[in-house]
Amino acid sequence: MTTSFDKSGEHVRASIHRLSDHVVDLIAAGEVVERPAAALKELVENALDAGATRIEVDLWGGGCESIEVTDNGSGIAPDELALAVERHCTSKLNDNQLVHIRTLGFRGEALPSIGASARLSLISRLKGAETAWSITVEGGVKSEPMPSAGEEGTIVIVRDLFFATPARRKFLKSARVEGSHAEMVMRRVALSAPHCAILFRSEGRDVFNLPPQDLKDRVAFILNVPSDSLLTLDEQRGAMRLTGFLCNPGHTRPTGAGQFILVNDRPVIDPVLRTAVRVGYRSVIERGRFPILFLHLHVPFERVDVNVHPAKTELRFADEAEVRAFVIGAIGRVLTRGASQVGGIEADITHFTTQTLPSISTHTRPAHFGVSASASSTPQKKISSSENNKADLGFSPSVRRFPEESVQDLGGFAESQKSYTTPQDSLREELESVEFEQEDYPSQPLGVPIGQIHTTYILSVAPNGDLILTDQHAAHERLTHERLRKRFEEGRISAQVLLLPEVLDLSKSEREALLVCQEELSRLGLEIEAFGEGSLLIRTIPAPLKGGDVTALIRDIAEELIEEGASSARQTDSLDQRFEAIMARMACHGSIRAGRKLNFEEMGALLRDMEQHPRSNTCPHGRPTWLRLTKDALEKMFGRVK
Template sequence: MEAISRPVLRRLSHHVIDLIAAGEVIERPAAALKELVENAIDAGATRLTVALTAGGTQRIEVVDNGCGMSPDDLLLAVERHCTSKLTDDTLVHIRTLGFRGEALPSIGASARLALTSRMAGSETAWCLRVDGGVVTPPVPASGPQGTRVVVEDLFFATPARRKFLKSARVESGHAEAVMRRLALAAPHCAMRLLLDDRVALDLPVQSVLARTQAILGETDALIAIDESRQGMRLTGYIGGPACTRATTASQFMLVNDRPVSDPMLKTAVRVAYRSVIDPGRQPVLALQLEVPMERLDVNVHPAKTELRFADETDVRGLVIGSLQRALGQGAGAGGHRIALRAPARARIFYPPPETRSAPSTPASPPSDRIQSGFSERDEAFAPAARRLDQTPQTAAPPSAEEERKHYPLGAPVAQVLETYIISVAEDGDLVLVDQHAAHERLTHEKLLSQRHEGHIRVQRLLLPEVMDLPVHQAETLLHHTEALARLGLEIEAFGGGSVLLRTMPDLLAGGDPKALLRDLAEELSEDPDLGPRDTTAFDRRLDAAIARMACHGSIRAGRRMNLDEMSALLRQMEQTPRAATCSHGRPTWLKLSRSELERLFGRIR
């Protein structure tokens, strides 16, 4: 029997240990940038300039006006597990963003690192270099008070990690996202971000509200939050139900001034908004949670973005309760708030007789019970209504009796909550239709049909729309210029993070082009490295973009419709594939049979 060789234990070299640790802390350029900016904020910086070349893979430079370091400090700073940020050994009272003492040694182990720093009152600055883990002692240098960190050739010492990096555009996007999160955590610090010599972010010292508005891109649709519970406090700003995005990219959460990505907090936000926004949409918010340090563990992961709460239930209750109370307040409660429509005050609108031919006019209900809502045409509805493409008729429109007899969705009789159409089928069944969901499906199918035919009909805008976006989102849109043009959206660069829109699909006439571009940018940024060559995955992303376009181009909830418009919508639903659900999978119509109605009223069991 062949003897089994016994593996030999050996002690790893310090260099290998550093490379292994570097892989945990510095997974991409944005992670290195995060650590360097956190160090600058912890050093008391009030002004910060960051410059990246090729997404940070070639060069990262961070310059701050913080307290600076002495030559001895520089030597300790690049030695693993050396830090000035822990005042005791309990790992409880951590008031700084960094504390593990791993970032600079990790960067120095896998890149070429240069630290130049000068303390207040010092006659000179000092410069220390680390190349692939090899330290060159500090030498005198020129420089103002503060610290300048230059990282070059990231991962040259770990080429396997470099192979997994994305394109420079994608890595720049991750870096910009990191800077936006940290900018919210430090409104007292002016921040400037340059990506390949192009200004992506330029923020002065600001109030919390001004910094939040700058990062979220919202100026007057935010609701202030300030609530406390059992020693915890939740502050910040949230968008109302009408202020949503396609992804969670505009959700920022801080815990004790630390940017975090915590699953429990994300779930709490989702629960709080669940009843007031459409499925698939994401709220916009920037929240700060203050928790007593003894009830929080931040030493969970080297990236320091994950937490453990001693009282998860209390934290969840504070977040859900605070957000729901804020979302439930009316416009008169102060601040910029959304007034929620109360179902108890809903009115049913019967179109007046003049909107239909005499044979199809429903009997007018008593005026003391039902209020007519169509004495005047709602002109704001006209563009979307015209897109129903009603078939020209030489004869009078079909009567309600004819519609009930020949069409599965029956004849419309009224509109409820300015959102739902009530219809009666031939057999007397009651049909309820969600006008927005239904028209969204119709628009979606027409866009798909035109795309498959190879030509989406477009409408050139009289005045091109200019949309300001985060630079990485603008670059993502411009990266897909040809694909978007095939969808009827002709865009071009307009400087910085601005994009110019020249055309819209004809089916989306009257929609909000800025909201559409913002959602498309977030949709495509979810997987920003995709290109037309990745045929299957890219087609899926374009299909999602078309669904998003259909949503923006559809009749909205809250629009009053006359009977002709309701009827045209029902007739097209009957002729359209997949019309039972909207583009997001929600039902477009429901039917209640006579037996189901009688069961609801207790007539049968």
């Protein structure tokens, strides 16, 4: 029994009754079909489940006006068409167990939900059949199946989405915004099925037309990055396996739109995995930027539940902490590559924005010199020689210059600064006589220094003749940061004893979560112990964090341990980010300054050190430490080749 209120505010008893099938369908449609992109996702996944090797999608009005999906899959039998548009009718589950689900769809709700809120037409022809059959559903009212013209496979047409639920239609965004959501869905689908040819049109224009491809080629196209910037990932732990491709840290974006994740071939948007990605990349990219990647996590079917939400983009793992730790570790190991390994930051200067040189007039400059042939006839804005070129490099350009004062003592890390001061012998004669052998390249990919530019950038020649520009401050900052990080990860942090131990009252769950990590926290300089029934006693704090609010830090750590199910305090943002900021500041102040003149031995020692240390391709702030200028780039700049 429920109650309601009349106009006078008095309680009125309302009787319990069964909702009509039409209302039930509309409620279900609201869960499954939130927007046109959700309807498109369900239709394309049905096509893939039917074994399609080619899918064509036409979108109009962002999907609000029309969505048409054509596939060459197995098709639907004429006597099953009526069942296909009934709720909870599916061919994808052969038993009542929702465990070993190998198909993208399985709930039997997509087509009925779409038919309840839109005008749905379904045309399908079995392979080898003489004719196709069709059925229509408008606002939940379906027609009888009838013969129709059609190729082998299935065509699904959705018109006037949400015409039966006008309130829902009012909440849709513009056609452009809805179309962008639909495009993102198609990109995820394209990555999940590289074997399938996919044509996606929007407003009559081809957005992309992809043939069956090798996975790496498909990933490079969808992520819109050069294939040589992709780092291969393939790691296994027990029954879990993680494969995919990571972009090197020089390629980032302002949003997470460049992150695509699959779990057992299913495109997902999972907070556990996104958190793991963020933590894995945190030490190598600039704060506020997002990495670009494609990950495919394979887990035993019984260890993951995909039946969490009707949209099937959210998951629930049996052991979230195990999955998170595995993904963080796998990403970290791939990114832990020095400049001597594949995946270093390489920047082609021809990709940067060029400007009109004062000595070259625009009408005499070749079309391929800085502008395309089609754009060469467009009047160019004259730029003074004092203005700087600007390009969206994916990081914030910055040159740090410091006065020659002593390094600040921030405490906590007893770090012995490596010195590159050597005898001032000139190596010019030796360098001029150096001849590289091809087999030397793997051991010294950053080459031999030949000079210093603006007393900030080291210019070197690689064994293959490429020019390498190294930012001496950024490079040494990374090396210093890595030594500090090693001490942190080994738990060798100096502790500051409190004159008067602090007592902190916590809930039972927070107290227990912290006491489980008591030994680990002690290695990090944070000594705690049980005090009474509901309190903790804080005896020491990490020396680098002295002066901070330690009680707030401990509460934050406890909250993260409970909410995220992390088994290690080291993995919590509260602790890691505080130490990360301290280490970055110490590394910055303790590194070779921009503007300091180096001799050849110092420059060479820095380059060799970079080749041996992990993550030396970017500084702790995510900016590149070195750039490569190839022979092809030089020839393009000088107009020798197009």
